[in-house]
Amino acid sequence: MSAPLISVRDLTLKMNGRVVLEHVTTDIAPDEIVTIVGPNGSGKSTFLRALIGAVPPASGHIERAKGLRIGYVPQKLAIDASLPLTVERFLGLPKRITTRKAADALEKAGVPDLHDRQMSALSGGQFQRVLLARALLENPQLLLLDEATQGLDQPGAAAFYQQIEEVRSDMGCAVVMVSHDLHVVMAASDRVLCMNGHICCAGTPEIVASAPEYRALFGSGTKGTFALYRHQHSHDHEHDHTHEHSH
Amino acid sequence: MLDDFLIRAALAGLGVALCAAPLGCFVVWRRMAYFGEATAHASILGVALALSLSLPILPAVLVAALIMAMTVSILTGRGYAMDTVLGVMAHTALAAGLVAVALLSDIRLDLMGFLFGDILAVSRSDLAVIWGGAAVVLGLTWWRWSALLTATLNPDLARASGIDPRREELGLTVALAIVVAVAIKVVGVLLIAALLVIPAAAARPLTRTPEAMAIWAGVLGGLSALGGLWAAFWLDAPTGPSIVCTAALLFILTTLGGALRRN
Numbered sequence: 001m002s003a004p005l006i007s008v009r010d011l012t013l014k015m016n017g018r019v020v021l022e023h024v025t026t027d028i029a030p031d032e033i034v035t036i037v038g039p040n041g042s043g044k045s046t047f048l049r050a051l052i053g054a055v056p057p058a059s060g061h062i063e064r065a066k067g068l069r070i071g072y073v074p075q076k077l078a079i080d081a082s083l084p085l086t087v088e089r090f091l092g093l094p095k096r097i098t099t100r101k102a103a104d105a106l107e108k109a110g111v112p113d114l115h116d117r118q119m120s121a122l123s124g125g126q127f128q129r130v131l132l133a134r135a136l137l138e139n140p141q142l143l144l145l146d147e148a149t150q151g152l153d154q155p156g157a158a159a160f161y162q163q164i165e166e167v168r169s170d171m172g173c174a175v176v177m178v179s180h181d182l183h184v185v186m187a188a189s190d191r192v193l194c195m196n197g198h199i200c201c202a203g204t205p206e207i208v209a210s211a212p213e214y215r216a217l218f219g220s221g222t223k224g225t226f227a228l229y230r231h232q233h234s235h236d237h238e239h240d241h242t243h244e245h246s247h
Numbered sequence: 248m249l250d251d252f253l254i255r256a257a258l259a260g261l262g263v264a265l266c267a268a269p270l271g272c273f274v275v276w277r278r279m280a281y282f283g284e285a286t287a288h289a290s291i292l293g294v295a296l297a298l299s300l301s302l303p304i305l306p307a308v309l310v311a312a313l314i315m316a317m318t319v320s321i322l323t324g325r326g327y328a329m330d331t332v333l334g335v336m337a338h339t340a341l342a343a344g345l346v347a348v349a350l351l352s353d354i355r356l357d358l359m360g361f362l363f364g365d366i367l368a369v370s371r372s373d374l375a376v377i378w379g380g381a382a383v384v385l386g387l388t389w390w391r392w393s394a395l396l397t398a399t400l401n402p403d404l405a406r407a408s409g410i411d412p413r414r415e416e417l418g419l420t421v422a423l424a425i426v427v428a429v430a431i432k433v434v435g436v437l438l439i440a441a442l443l444v445i446p447a448a449a450a451r452p453l454t455r456t457p458e459a460m461a462i463w464a465g466v467l468g469g470l471s472a473l474g475g476l477w478a479a480f481w482l483d484a485p486t487g488p489s490i491v492c493t494a495a496l497l498f499i500l501t502t503l504g505g506a507l508r509r510n
Contacts, residue, residue, distance in 0.1 A: 052403060052406050054402065054403050054406045071407070072404060072406075072407030074401055074403050074404055077401050077404070079400065080276050082275045082448070082451055083399075083400075083460075084454045084456055084457060084460055085456065085457060086455055086456055089457065089458075090400075093396055093397045093400065094393040094394050094396070094410060095393070096393070118455065138408075144407070
């Protein structure tokens with residue numbers, strides 16, 4: 001097996017002094033699709049932000065391969081209405097690119113012909129694809145997606161993940177994504193990390209889906225997205241508690 | 248008809264308007280209009296301290312403005328919302344500055360000159376300071392433009408591209424402090440924030456890219472400076488406020504124009 005793109009060793013992360021994720025150890029291999037699932041506030045997004053270096057480790061290590069090129073698609077990107085921005089100019093941040101290159105990236109992301117539009121005039125699906133196009137520009141070895149289908153309807157989300165698959169097979173990059181769309185995402189991934197303040201369970205989608213820790217979080221149905229789930233998972237770092245989430 | 252002092256005034260106004268324009272765009276995009284205000288108000292405290300300690304005014308103002316900017320950055324996100332922190336700091340700095348000036352009774356200080364500017368009294372050395380400061384600010388903005396714009400869009404996006412958003416913000420803060428320091432003579436501490444925000448806001452309806460907005464903000468800011476000076480001269484009105492009123496008039500025109508074009 002080739003050297004991992006990122007290795008994470010016994011990583012603990014804090015936000016505002018509170019531990020949100022602890023003792024995470026994992027490797028991201030080239031080419032693999034890793035999906036991170038878990039309830040709200042389980043530390044998924046913070047983990048992704050730690051991978052790009054936006055959150056310093058409270059303890060433990062994150063080691064990136066030398067010169068690792070990361071394409072990052074954030075959870076939310078609120079562009080202030082006072083900022084005029086065409087799609088092409090957005091793609092050219094921070095490094096200016098040629099119209100040709102912008103068109104190529106948009107094509108790959110499945111939204112050709114948008115380059116002259118204002119970012120604020122895009123639909124939710126178009127916007128996410130433009131974010132994807134920008135992440136693809138640097139020819140990334142690792143693509144990080146933080147709930148990239150938030151705000152998309154089911155067919156929109158499914159189409160988006162299909163696009164990710166195509167991009168992966170096209171460019172041969174590894175993909176790490178955080179998602180709520182359990183059944184859609186898990187089918188497409190090589191490995192699933194189930195997080196809830198720590199890694200509850202990990203492995204292939206089949207292994208994770210049948211793990212008791214996973215079932216405790218998401219129920220045993222495949223339509224996890226719509227399930228009203230009750231979380232009674234005990235932690236070694238916190239007292240037992242119950243969360244109720246509705247989706 | 249253009250006397251020497253009017254030419255100097257026009258050049259001073261243009262210099263400030265040009266360097267305020269691109270920064271004003273960032274102030275608008277990042278929603279930090281009151282950040283500019285607080286920085287400006289802190290400078291009156293700097294003026295008072297400089298006079299009492301017989302220090303040169305410009306560096307004192309720069310330091311006061313920078314300290315204010317840093318304090319606001321540090322306090323924000325520690326239990327208070329940004330606007331509360333700014334509301335406390337901006338007015339405290341202004342009030343403390345006014346008290347300090349009053350206590351230094353042995354010094355003859357033209358307070359109105361600092362509050363509202365005195366563009367007609369701009370000297371050759373003032374001009375050198377203004378254009379020097381403008382050159383530094385424009386150079387800094389030009390150099391960091393793309394990184395700062397990326398960090399403004401989203402700090403995490405910037406990090407993923409290898410940009411440190413905090414460093415870019417620090418650069419922006421320093422540039423703002425410089426603009427405040429050089430603009431005191433032209434519009435005074437009470438109206439500096441207006442010169443940052445209004446031309447940028449007026450440029451918004453005219454533009455489709457960030458760069459175009461910065462350039463148009465410069466054009467409209469320059470027009471405001473010259474138009475305001477002209478109006479003040481003929482109407483015998485105070486210059487600083489006239490410049491700001493002209494900018495406001497341009498804002499109304501472009502906003503109406505933008506609304507008409509959309510319909």
